[in-house]
Amino acid sequence: MSLPPTDSDWKIRQVIYACLVATGCAPDTRDIAARFDLRPAQAQAALQRLHDAHALVLADDGAVLMAHPLSAVQTDYRARIDGRWLYANCAWDSLGIPAMLGDDAQIEALHPLTRQPIRFAIRGGQLVGAEDGLVHFAQPFRHWYDDIVET
């Protein structure tokens, strides 16, 4: 059984979110180790504890892949806030970015069939555009973390 994240681990998570919001990129293990005066193995162990607690998602190589609603890699879903595009993990998460940041956003989602962008926005807390949009959730809630990438 994995250990729960420590208070220091949660501080690392805060830095990861701050970097993703500011730049769209997640810091790597060496960046985190340097910033928190840790050995790389200690930083990686902290990331693993956060992953095990579903507080972020690591890729197979140990790098940060997701910090919901943000994605550390380009996806079919993105939100433009304060002039920069931030990538989301899914349609729900594309709305999660302005929800998390409490800000307006332009959002683009590539249509799964046509690959054409569907554009909508959050303005003043209201959804604008794509009023006919329907979101399909593939996995029941109890299976969301069985394979979070497919969910």
Place this chain on the structure above:
Amino acid sequence: MLFRSDEEIESWLQRKCLERGAVLSLQRVWELAKRWYVDRISPAFRGRTADEAQAIFRQLDLTGEFWRDTPA
């Protein structure tokens, strides 16, 4: 995934040989996103329990089998 009609969803499910999950309007997903993510970047955030998740679902009347933590 985001679609423009239920017909598109059925077409995609057939193409991918997938079963239908749950379908919500984009407006309802925005309401869900606001409740789910409002505290995500707070330094006080320590994750969400299954009970807390269920409470959010209930606020939006998402009470069917799909949204349960365990099978009924």
